[in-house]
Amino acid sequence: MIKEFCDWLSGTNVSVAFQSANWFVPTVQTVHIISIAILLTSVYVVSFRLIGLTRRGQPLATLVAKSTPWVWITLCVLLGTGILLTITEPARELLNWAFRVKMLMVMALAGILLVVQVRLRRSPEYWTESRTRRLAARAIGIAAVIIGAGIVTAGRWIAYV
Amino acid sequence: MALEQALTRLQDLPLPTQIRESDWMFPTIETVHVFALVLVVGTIMTVDLRLLGFANKERPFSQVASEMLPWTWAAFAVAALAGMLMFSSKALTYYSNIPFRLKMACLLLAGINMAMFHWLGTRHLEAWDRGRPPRAAKLAGGASLLLWATIVAAGRWIGFTT
Numbered sequence: 001m002i003k004e005f006c007d008w009l010s011g012t013n014v015s016v017a018f019q020s021a022n023w024f025v026p027t028v029q030t031v032h033i034i035s036i037a038i039l040l041t042s043v044y045v046v047s048f049r050l051i052g053l054t055r056r057g058q059p060l061a062t063l064v065a066k067s068t069p070w071v072w073i074t075l076c077v078l079l080g081t082g083i084l085l086t087i088t089e090p091a092r093e094l095l096n097w098a099f100r101v102k103m104l105m106v107m108a109l110a111g112i113l114l115v116v117q118v119r120l121r122r123s124p125e126y127w128t129e130s131r132t133r134r135l136a137a138r139a140i141g142i143a144a145v146i147i148g149a150g151i152v153t154a155g156r157w158i159a160y161v
Numbered sequence: 162m163a164l165e166q167a168l169t170r171l172q173d174l175p176l177p178t179q180i181r182e183s184d185w186m187f188p189t190i191e192t193v194h195v196f197a198l199v200l201v202v203g204t205i206m207t208v209d210l211r212l213l214g215f216a217n218k219e220r221p222f223s224q225v226a227s228e229m230l231p232w233t234w235a236a237f238a239v240a241a242l243a244g245m246l247m248f249s250s251k252a253l254t255y256y257s258n259i260p261f262r263l264k265m266a267c268l269l270l271a272g273i274n275m276a277m278f279h280w281l282g283t284r285h286l287e288a289w290d291r292g293r294p295p296r297a298a299k300l301a302g303g304a305s306l307l308l309w310a311t312i313v314a315a316g317r318w319i320g321f322t323t
Contacts, residue, residue, distance in 0.1 A: 026321050030314040033195075034202060037313075041203025057228060058220075066217075149196055156192045 006090035018088035025088055032081040036155075039074040040148050042067040043113065047148075050116070050127065050141030052134075061124035068117050075110060098161045102154035109147045112140055168252035180250035187250060190243050197240035198316070202309050204229040204236070212294050212302030221290045223283075251323070260318035267315060271308040274301055 009015055018024050046063050048054045057063075086093045093099045119126040127137040171177060180186045210216040211225045248255050255261045278301040282294075289295055294302075 022321075026314070026317045030310070030317050033199070033313050033317065034310060037199045037202035038206060039203075040199050041207060044200070044203075057224075152196045152199060153192050156195055157188060160188045 002094050003091070006094055009087060009090040012087075015087050015090070018084065025085065028081050028084050028088075032078060032085070035074045035077045035081065036152065038070055039078065040152070042070045042074075043109070043144055043148055046116070047141040047144040050137040051145070052138060052141075059124070060127060061120050064117055064120050071113055075106075078106075093158065096158050096161060098154045098157040102151055102158070105147050105151045105154060109144060109151065112144050112147070116140060164256075165253060168256055171249055172252040174249070176246075177249040177252070180246060187247065190246050194240055194243035194247065197236045197243065198313070200236035201233055201240055202313060204233040205305060205309055208233075209302040209305045212298050213306075214293055214299070222294060223286060223290050254323055255319070258319055258323055260315045260322055264312055264315035264319065267308050267312045271305060271312065274304050274308065277301065278305075 010019070045054075046060075046067055049057075049060050049063055058066075082093075116127070123129075127133050172181070180190065207216070207229050208226050211218070211220070211222055217225050278298065282298045282301055289298070
């Protein structure tokens with residue numbers, strides 16, 4: 001069923017137009033990569049603090065509050081550029097298991113970020129006010145670091161599997 | 162030509178040959194390269210956006226820079242090492258690739274821009290550390306953003322032209 005969708009999509013006018021402009025995919029991918037740079041750096045700054053690797057500087061709640069707009073804006077840009085790339089080469093993405101793994105990890109990361117952000121908005125001390133919370137914060141931070149690296153890995157391996 | 166002979170000898174060495182002939186070595190090294198460069202670009206952008214007054218305006222520039230730049234250097238070292246390994250596997254091909262040359266030229270320019278900013282732009286740092294940077298510092302920040310965006314773009318183009 002997905003294969004039929006890919007065949008149909010790759011034959012549409014817009015897909016053919018994107019395919020025939022050989023600057024299109026590299027340019028969209030460049031925007032995609034720069035957006036990942038902004039997203040992952042924001043995520044890692046927060047994650048390293050959650051883990052306790054960095055301690056000085058702004059409070060966790062401030063770090064998270066400042067990074068929140070950047071995180072969600074870049075996720076939207078990544079979704080948009082991703083859709084453009086998928087329209088251009090539907091099978092390359094939709095029939096590829098590395099792509100599917102990547103999407104699962106993106107959703108997991110977004111979920112983690114949402115939990116961290118929402119909890120902090122209600123209570124700035126949420127992740128630091130008890131030993132249990134601090135351990136949870138460390139686990140979440142480690143998960144975010146690993147998932148972030150996993151997203152980059154899966155993304156690159158789309159081209160190879 | 163002596164250079165082309167040297168590049169051929171480089172790519173014929175055991176490790177570069179292994180990288181070139183393996184199914185998984187190049188993709189793995191490339192993945193490390195992408196992961197590292199993502200952190201290089203992200204941390205540099207944070208500093209540049211502070212210079213341009215678009216983010217972290219309430220914090221002293223020197224604080225933003227001292228928090229980001231150690232990570233920039235560490236990530237850059239990893240990216241450069243991975244890049245050299247990839248280059249060595251097909252040295253002749255990459256050497257004559259136009260996007261690759263553009264990327265190297267922009268890396269050099271970005272380095273010069275950073276050095277000039279460090280030696281000239283931070284001379285009277287105390288005067289503007291907490292406020293708006295002088296025009297020259299903003300220009301350095303803007304140039305840095307443009308150069309790094311070009312580096313990413315040129316890097317991507319290598320993959321489409323080799």
